[in-house]
Amino acid sequence: MRILLVNLLLHSSEHGLITRRKTNDHTMIYTLARGFRKLGHDVTIVASEEYRPLETENPGFEVVYFNSFLPSVFSPVLLPWPKGFHRWLKKKKNEFDLVISSEVFSIASLTASIICNNKLLIWHEMAFFQKKFFKLPAKFWYNIPTRMLMRKIPVVARSEEAQEFISQFMPHISDVIVSHGADEDIFIPTEIRKDSFVSVSQLVKRKQIDKMLRRFAAFIQSPQRSHFRLDIVGDGPEKDNLIRLVKELGIENNVIFHGFRFHTEWAKITAGATAMLIDTAQDNNMLTVSESIVSGTPLLMNSLPTNADYVDINNLGIVKDNWGPKEMEEMATRYDEFHRNCLSVRNTLTNTGTASLLLQVATESNIIHG
Numbered sequence: 001m002r003i004l005l006v007n008l009l010l011h012s013s014e015h016g017l018i019t020r021r022k023t024n025d026h027t028m029i030y031t032l033a034r035g036f037r038k039l040g041h042d043v044t045i046v047a048s049e050e051y052r053p054l055e056t057e058n059p060g061f062e063v064v065y066f067n068s069f070l071p072s073v074f075s076p077v078l079l080p081w082p083k084g085f086h087r088w089l090k091k092k093k094n095e096f097d098l099v100i101s102s103e104v105f106s107i108a109s110l111t112a113s114i115i116c117n118n119k120l121l122i123w124h125e126m127a128f129f130q131k132k133f134f135k136l137p138a139k140f141w142y143n144i145p146t147r148m149l150m151r152k153i154p155v156v157a158r159s160e161e162a163q164e165f166i167s168q169f170m171p172h173i174s175d176v177i178v179s180h181g182a183d184e185d186i187f188i189p190t191e192i193r194k195d196s197f198v199s200v201s202q203l204v205k206r207k208q209i210d211k212m213l214r215r216f217a218a219f220i221q222s223p224q225r226s227h228f229r230l231d232i233v234g235d236g237p238e239k240d241n242l243i244r245l246v247k248e249l250g251i252e253n254n255v256i257f258h259g260f261r262f263h264t265e266w267a268k269i270t271a272g273a274t275a276m277l278i279d280t281a282q283d284n285n286m287l288t289v290s291e292s293i294v295s296g297t298p299l300l301m302n303s304l305p306t307n308a309d310y311v312d313i314n315n316l317g318i319v320k321d322n323w324g325p326k327e328m329e330e331m332a333t334r335y336d337e338f339h340r341n342c343l344s345v346r347n348t349l350t351n352t353g354t355a356s357l358l359l360q361v362a363t364e365s366n367i368i369h370g
Contacts, residue, residue, distance in 0.1 A: 001041045001368065004092075005029055006101035006108045008066075008080045010051035012202070018077060022055045024063075026263045028287050029102070031183045033061050035351030039359075044096070046085065046108065050076045064088070074107070078132050079141075081107045089115050098362055104150065104166055105130065105141050113150045120153050121362050123178065125285050127161035127306050142169045154365035156358065158285045159306035174361045179307055180287040181354030182294035186267045189296030189343060193335060194272040196229040197328070198297070200288050203236030206281040210238075210245055217249040219325040225332070228254065230277075231269050235260040267295060275300040275317060275331040275338075290349045298338030300331050315341050 007029040011021075024030055024047075033043040043061040052065045066082035068074065074081040085108060093099075093116040100121050101109040112120045129135040129142070146169045156174040157163035167173050197216065201207045209232065216230045232242070232255065239257065246255045258269065270276065276292035278301035286305045293299070299317035301308055312319040317338050318327050331338070347353050362368045 001097045002044075002095060003036055003041050004044050004046065004096040004099045005033060005036075006046045006099065006106075006112060008046070008048040008051075008082060008102070008106065008108055009077065010047050018050050020051065020054050023053045023057055023262070024051065025057070025059060028180050030059060031351045032181060032354060033059070034183060034185075035181055035353075035355035037061060038352050039355055041355075046082070048076055048080045048082060050080075075132070078130060079105065079107060079137065082111075086111050086115070093119070098359075098368055100358060100362075104146055104155065104170065105138055109153075110145055110149060113153050117153060119367060121358065121365060121367055122150075122153055122155045123158065123358065124155050124162055124166050125158045125306075127159060127165045127284060146170060154361070154367065156361045160309060161306040162285065172365070174364065176357060176361050176364075178354055178357045178361065179310065179349060180285060180290045181349055181351040182287070182291040183263065184294060184346075184350035184352060186263050187291050187294040188267070188271060189294075189339075189346070190272045192272050193339075194229075194274065195225075195227060195332075196231055196273050197275050197277050197300075197331075198231045198233065198270050198273040199277045200233040200266055200270065200291075201278075201280075203232075203234050203238040203242060205238060206283075207238075208279045208281055209242055211279055212277050213242065213245055213249060213251070213255070215324045215328065216254070217251050219328045220251065220254055221325075222329075225329070226254075228274075228332075230255045231258060231273070232256065233258045233261050233266045233269060263291070267291070270295045270297050273297050274335055275328070278302065278305065279323070280304055293342045294346050294349050296339055296342045296346070298331060298335065298342060300327055314345055316345070 010024050010027045036043045045063045049065040049067045066085050068076045069081040069083040099112050099119045101112050104124050109122055129138040154172045155170050156178050158179050220226050220228050276297050276299045283305045285307050289307045299311050302321045303319050308319045
């Protein structure tokens with residue numbers, strides 16, 4: 001089958017600034033494309049030019065980049081307008097059997113719904129109105145273009161919260177939830193347990209790494225846990241402040257800052273860790289959660305991410321707001337139980353598992369015929 005994946009925003013940005021990487025190989029949509037490829041399908045990705053990698057890639061599938069029209073009005077990090085996409089899709093639509101577009105709040109999704117509505121499935125993540133300009137653009141979009149021009153398009157949500165939200169505006173919502181998938185060939189479980197915790201995120205204030213450091217410092221005050229390590233993977237403007245805090249807390253020997261690492265590198269750090277730590281102040285459906293589970297690594301996280309409920313219901317770790325040393329101790333004590341549970345659901349969260357579920361929804365929606 002020939003599949004088109006429309007995902008203009010390849011990775012998250014902070015304060016409207018896009019960081020271009022040497023490669024986009026680590027991004028969610030590339031991971032999904034590899035899942036479809038592994039199932040035997042041909043894949044093409046459409047993305048915004050602002051996310052084009054710094055170096056030439058050969059990912060095994062075609063990636064078509066479109067410049068953003070009027071970027072000062074249609075922000076490339078919020079609602080990019082892919083210049084020339086309408087003409088390109090009109091010309092190429094017969095080359096694809098299935099089009100999967102990210103988000104209802106997307107000019108590209110609207111374009112696809114007009115040109116090839118009988119081939120389109122929207123994979124929706126947002127569970128709230130985007131806050132830009134006091135939520136007015138998002139409220140207008142969901143209530144006017146969505147209701148008038150996109151109502152016939154089938155939608156599959158990435159979380160129960162996203163499903164409930166988008167059901168207010170579109171009638172054809174799949175009962176199946178399809179979360180982000182992690183590359184099964186990169187995130188490989190190990191039976192060798194490490195006395196360590198890991199955090200993988202941008203080093204920005206909303207990730208609240210400073211709170212994690214203080215809790216970790218309290219946790220290792222116990223003589224039995226004083227040898228534990230905290231691996232921090234990621235980069236960002238808060239790095240220097242966090243390094244200073246580590247020194248103030250006197251935990252330099254227990255904390256390692258790895259900087260930005262591609263998935264192939266930090267997957268090895270995550271595998272076998274006692275837990276992935278998350279205490280974000282603002283996030284939606286976090287890909288890191290799926291990657292941790294597929295690695296067999298339990299999670300200690302707050303309830304804000306929309307996939308926290310999945311972790312809680314399936315007993316894949318501990319979900320608690322304002323978790324602390326007590327919960328870190330419980331993670332260490334119950335690691336074997338949580339690790340087994342991660343392995344039991346792993347296959348549904350791999351990139352091939354995610355690709356298979358999307359194909360299932362497309363079949364049930366009569367977009368493709370099994």
